Amino acid sequence: MNIIDELTWRGAVNQQTDEEGLKELTDEKKIGLYAGIDPTGDSMHIGHLIPFMVLKRFQQAGHKPVILIGGGTGSIGDPSGKKAERVLQTMEQVHHNEEALKSQMVKFFGTDNFRMVNNYDWLSKMSLLDFLRDYGKLFNVNTMLAKDIVASRLEVGISFTEFTYQILQSIDFLHLYKNEDVQLQIGGGDQWGNITAGTDLIHRMEGQEAKVYGLTIPLLLKADGTKFGKSEGGNVWLDAEKTTPYEFYQFWLNQDDRDVVKFLKYFTFLNHEEIERLAETVKTAPEKREAQRRLAEEVTSFVHGDAAVEEAQHISAALFSGEVKDLTASEIEQGFKNMPxxxxxxxxxxxxxxxxxxxxxxxxxxxxxxxxxxxxxxxxxxxxxxxxxxxxxxxxxxxxxxxxxxxxxxxxxxxxx
CATH class of the missing domain: 3.10.290.10 (RNA-binding S4 domain)
Incomplete structure (x- = not known):
């Protein structure tokens, strides 16, 4: 099955700049593609995981993913999803966050057929005059204002700094197209305006025949209509120090029957047949919660490893049965973190x-x-x-x-x- 058809079956495609063109390209060759993350924190949470799971699927299909750590853009701030200006971080904090994110990415993607780059390496070398002459002249302010990412901020105001973010992200796409053979950018639905700005820039500078594409992932909502990604205690982090593997496992184990099949498609690498089988158990034996257990096992294993799954299951069984005497001190720290x-x-x-x-x-x-x-x-x-x-x-x-x-x-x- 073509990778785009696979993503569509999993419900992981929202918008594409050219669906047929991208399907043809991915049939013809193994492509370079990228997703970016700004180092605004020292850990990703499960909301960040969504586009990188898509990138991982491309990697497994033999394509060549590139992770862009936004050391340059992260020092400025993406206006996406914010009602007010971001508080600028010190460069020392930005660099600390970069290293933490790199470590997480290596865990997920390994070191083969995968690259990490940092846009600070090229954006920091650009002078203000170069920025204005080489790129600023190619962006129409009226078009920029019409982008959802900017339009949503006009009522409360947006600084020139954050207004220029889409230009910087477009420069990133151009740089990766020319230097890393990247032809596809992936991002969340709120990144559509930035992504299309990038494809437009490449077409202006490299010609309309340049084969570059954008793909966004839908905003993931739970069955009750709320945004996926948070627990009652706040963000569910991928850093074991912030959200323990036991808490992480329990988060997935407690998902609603109405959501579990959708999450199996999004967050696991189980094949179609296995997911369909688990979907049937949700209908015929929901009390067994087999689908939820499998979801918790698969995602916890991907993020924290098989040993963390075994530990989380051991803690869960001990708390359920009351046989806590066999727990280790480490397991007690995890299992009792939020108890009195x-x-x-x-x-x-x-x-x-x-x-x-x-x-x-x-x-x-x-x-x-x-x-x-x-x-x-x-x-x-x-x-x-x-x-x-x-x-x-x-x-x-x-x-x-x-x-x-x-x-x-x-x-x-x-x-x-």
Missing amino acids: SVDVENKKENIVLWLVDTTKIESSRRQAREDIQNGAIRINGEKVTDVNAEIDPASNFDGKFVIVRRGKKKYFLARVK
Whole structure:
């Protein structure tokens, strides 16, 4: 199947500058293509992942992806999707973010048949007069104002700096066309104006016969109409320090039945037959959530590796069953990151006093004794029914944690200081 037909089946195509021309080109040869990301942060989140998953599919089909890190454009700010001007970052912060993003890209794309470039390398060498004479004369202000990316900002205002962003992105496409044999730019739907500005520039400077194309990816919405990409806690990051692999796995595992097949098409490399089979299980046995489990496994493996999947599944099983005693300290950090926690000293103490006075897990000594005697309290996975029992914070989990479960579902974490 042609790569464009494959993307269309997966629902990953929004707009194309020339669908038939691009299909013919990708049938004829393996092309160079690129997607860009500005280093406005030191990690991508799952919203960023969408265009790069498309780039990865091209790579797997034998095409030659180029990742553009926008060290130049990132120091200015893309007006896309913003109601106000971006706060400019220091160049030191920009360079730090560049290195972090490069590390993530190597994880996803490897080092074969893949290149990374930084537009700071050519944009920083351009003088203001060169910019105005060589490129500024080729852009009509009326056309630039009509681009959605600019038009959406006119009511509140847009600086000249951000107004020129589409020119800089167009220069990037031209540079990659001439120096990296890149013929296709991929981006989110909000990048359509910038992408078409780039194809227009190339045609003006290299001739109308130049074979260059643009393709955008649809805005991904959930079944409830909300924008995909965030959890209740905010962005779902690809950096394990910001969003743990367990949290990442749980995000995908908890997707709605109405969304899971769409996400399997977008975010996994499973073939048509397997996705259709999983789609059928959503209809016939939704309670098993097989499609959600497979989605969580595939995406977590792609971003964090197979070991992270096993770890996330181990944490999930332990929390569900209550058998937390086999968790490692690292797994506890992940699984209990957003659960109620309290700091405690490393000293032995009567369980009733510890639950009431030290940790405030129980509201009163009477309630604590009642819960203990009724078997409602588990310490580090073990049921405690003796009100005279003693808590030894250093006895489990490398002396770092005490896990308390009250009732069937309420977990608390005591961090030993």
